[in-house]
Amino acid sequence: MNRDEDFPTLPLWPSRAMLALLKRVPQGAFSRAFGRVADVPLPRPLRRPLLAAFANAVGAHTAEAELPLEEYASLNRFFTRRLRPGAREWPHDPRAAASPVDGATGQVGVVREGRAIQAKGRWYSVAELLDDAAEGARFDGGAFATLYLSPRDYHRIHAPCDGVIGLARHVPGALLPVNAPAVAHLPELFARNERLVCYLDGPLGRVAVVAVGAYNVGRISAAFDPEWNAPPGRSAWVTNRRGVSEGETRRYDPPVRVRQGDEIMTFHLGSTVVLLFEPGRVALDPGIRPEMPVRLGQVLGRG
Numbered sequence: 001m002n003r004d005e006d007f008p009t010l011p012l013w014p015s016r017a018m019l020a021l022l023k024r025v026p027q028g029a030f031s032r033a034f035g036r037v038a039d040v041p042l043p044r045p046l047r048r049p050l051l052a053a054f055a056n057a058v059g060a061h062t063a064e065a066e067l068p069l070e071e072y073a074s075l076n077r078f079f080t081r082r083l084r085p086g087a088r089e090w091p092h093d094p095r096a097a098a099s100p101v102d103g104a105t106g107q108v109g110v111v112r113e114g115r116a117i118q119a120k121g122r123w124y125s126v127a128e129l130l131d132d133a134a135e136g137a138r139f140d141g142g143a144f145a146t147l148y149l150s151p152r153d154y155h156r157i158h159a160p161c162d163g164v165i166g167l168a169r170h171v172p173g174a175l176l177p178v179n180a181p182a183v184a185h186l187p188e189l190f191a192r193n194e195r196l197v198c199y200l201d202g203p204l205g206r207v208a209v210v211a212v213g214a215y216n217v218g219r220i221s222a223a224f225d226p227e228w229n230a231p232p233g234r235s236a237w238v239t240n241r242r243g244v245s246e247g248e249t250r251r252y253d254p255p256v257r258v259r260q261g262d263e264i265m266t267f268h269l270g271s272t273v274v275l276l277f278e279p280g281r282v283a284l285d286p287g288i289r290p291e292m293p294v295r296l297g298q299v300l301g302r303g
Helices: 013-022 027-038 044-058 075-079 126-130 133-138 180-185
Strands: 096-098 103-110 115-119 122-125 143-148 156-158 163-171 195-202 205-212 220-222 248-258 263-267 272-277 299-302
Touching: 027 075, 044 075, 103 115, 115 126, 115 143, 115 180, 122 126, 126 133, 126 205, 126 272, 143 299, 195 220, 195 263, 205 263
Parallel strands: none
Antiparallel strands: 096 299, 103 143, 115 122, 143 272, 156 263, 163 195, 163 248, 195 205, 205 272, 220 263
8 A cells, every 4th residue: 555655745836847947958058157157256355245145145154164255266165165173073983974064964764675765755776876786786775864965054075984985986967956846856866966976995884975966066076086176277076077978987096095084075066965884884873864954073873
């Protein structure tokens, strides 16, 4: 018998109409155009008033920024700001899985028959998310957590645990929104959008960190492999680059060693991170619930 929870809760018709329109436009080109606007240099005298107005509008905490507002030469530079030293704490526990971002939880739970829950009545294939059937099978039965970043949040992604990165993959795809209406309405959304995946091997087994791009974003850079960000010498990224339509897998020998809290990727405007853990390796904190705020370094679970 079908249960009410098996059926998605659809957003209101204006949101559905907007999503239908976005599926028909060149999302990559539009997002790159928005990115160029975000990269426009701001005259130094205007930086503080303009960025302060933006921060106030979205609720960003400028007091946590590493630099004074006048030191950020563009909106994108402010979006990708680092935090001031001491603004976040890490557990420094090899058995702890910490939040790699500031944001809010989406769905959390266990991968069942190769699928993770996206929203009420919406599931997606983990193998398709990773663009790798063997890696998808590895996480079947393990815990997962989805973390959403809003425009107010800090946009750098850090290692949730100690480990080494021996494998990473860029998966081209769509650039649909990942806001609440889109997550509720669009099937397989996270497995459709463009993403950058890296795998951490360490005390918690293999942990997949999946950075999912979105409309008006689409740009994700790799701190663990700066040469992947092209062209060199500029503020650049791996994803949503014109002319790149095929995925790329990179293997590192020797692997890239990271400590819990090290920066590994950056969203150049913000989106969603999916964390995947192998079965039996991490138990999520039972207090972690959907739609609750999380802070960078907060313990999400333990091995």
